[in-house]
Amino acid sequence: MSEPVLRVEDLHVYYHTQRGPVKAVDGVSFTLEPNARLGLVGESGSGKSTMALALMRMIKSPGKIESGRIILDGQDVVRLTPDEMRSVRLNQIAMVPQGAMNSLNPVTRVRKQIVDGLRAHNVYMSKPEMEKRVNDVLRWVDLDPSVADMYPHELSGGMKQRVCIAIAISLGPKVIIADEPTSALDVVIQRQVMETIGRVQEELGAAVILIGHDMGLMVQFVDRLAVMYGGKIAELGDVREIFREPLHPYTQLLINSLPRLADKGELQGIPGLAPSLLNAPPCCLFHMRCPHAMEICKSVTPPAEEIRPNRVVACHLYEGAPTFAAPALKESVS
Numbered sequence: 001m002s003e004p005v006l007r008v009e010d011l012h013v014y015y016h017t018q019r020g021p022v023k024a025v026d027g028v029s030f031t032l033e034p035n036a037r038l039g040l041v042g043e044s045g046s047g048k049s050t051m052a053l054a055l056m057r058m059i060k061s062p063g064k065i066e067s068g069r070i071i072l073d074g075q076d077v078v079r080l081t082p083d084e085m086r087s088v089r090l091n092q093i094a095m096v097p098q099g100a101m102n103s104l105n106p107v108t109r110v111r112k113q114i115v116d117g118l119r120a121h122n123v124y125m126s127k128p129e130m131e132k133r134v135n136d137v138l139r140w141v142d143l144d145p146s147v148a149d150m151y152p153h154e155l156s157g158g159m160k161q162r163v164c165i166a167i168a169i170s171l172g173p174k175v176i177i178a179d180e181p182t183s184a185l186d187v188v189i190q191r192q193v194m195e196t197i198g199r200v201q202e203e204l205g206a207a208v209i210l211i212g213h214d215m216g217l218m219v220q221f222v223d224r225l226a227v228m229y230g231g232k233i234a235e236l237g238d239v240r241e242i243f244r245e246p247l248h249p250y251t252q253l254l255i256n257s258l259p260r261l262a263d264k265g266e267l268q269g270i271p272g273l274a275p276s277l278l279n280a281p282p283c284c285l286f287h288m289r290c291p292h293a294m295e296i297c298k299s300v301t302p303p304a305e306e307i308r309p310n311r312v313v314a315c316h317l318y319e320g321a322p323t324f325a326a327p328a329l330k331e332s333v334s
């Protein structure tokens with residue numbers, strides 16, 4: 001297996017409030033190989049978007065990366081200065097944020113928005129070179145170069161999202177984070193945008209982290225899936241194996257709640273509410289909703305363990321299950 005392009009080790013990100021710390025990301029570890037596609041799923045408040053912001057070093061006060069390492073292509077970005085980090089963004093890691101298409105400046109033509117993005121990362125070229133770069137990145141995302149002369153209000157939702165993807169990939173990053181990249185688009189455009197992201201990823205040889213809660217989209221797009229709950233990874237493994245046999249009770253309920261044709265329109269949700277992460281005590285934060293909860297679950301945090309090759313689960317039900325030696329994963333997931 002090739003060297004991971006990204007290695008996240010025991011990452012903790014807290015938001016400090018007057019009532020105490022909100023542990024939005026609480027001991028997350030995973031690795032990402034070049035060209036790989038990893039999905040991060042979970043309910044609102046599970047920590048997945050905070051995770052994305054942490055990878056970009058864009059956590060704002062009162063949030064803070066408390067501890068852990070984010071090794072991107074050999075360097076720990078947690079320890080970089082703001083100036084060093086600015087050159088890493090777009091060059092090595094880039095994000096298409098949630099609602100990205102609404103972040104475009106409505107009174108600025110697309111060309112200037114792409115050029116401004118490049119200049120903000122200290123990329124200076126001659127005018128013809130810059131023009132070529134703008135045309136190239138628009139073509140990468142299946143847009144005609146004439147779009148460079150247009151204002152965002154002249155574009156459809158799908159075209160605006162493609163412009164945002166063009167800005168994100170304009171420097172050929174090694175890791176692309178896509179945070180709910182298709183949430184405001186209709187199903188046909190969603191599919192086209194995901195195909196574009198997939199093709200661009202392959203052409204760049206980049207890895208992708210797809211963040212969202214649409215399990216159907218995940219199974220179509222990613223190779224590996226990390227299911228987040230309460231700021232932690234509940235289950236991590238091959239996406240098809242997880243769908244075939246989900247092991248963590250939360251993953252089981254998540255997959256059971258997917259609509260099926262036979263259900264005749266009756267949807268099954270997951271009972272109960274997402275946990276508060278404020279002053280979260282040691283326990284399994286899912287115990288109030290879990291059909292298999294035991295006494296130990298109320299007071300002891302279940303460790304994330306590799307309970308079979310390439311499958312990590314954090315649940316007391318599996319404690320003592322034989323573990324397997326899969327060095328790359330074993331060493332990367334705490």
Ligand code: SF4
Binds near residue numbers: 284288290292315317
């Ligand atoms: Fe359920 Fe306990 Fe497993 Fe948590 S640790 S998912 S409460 S069985």
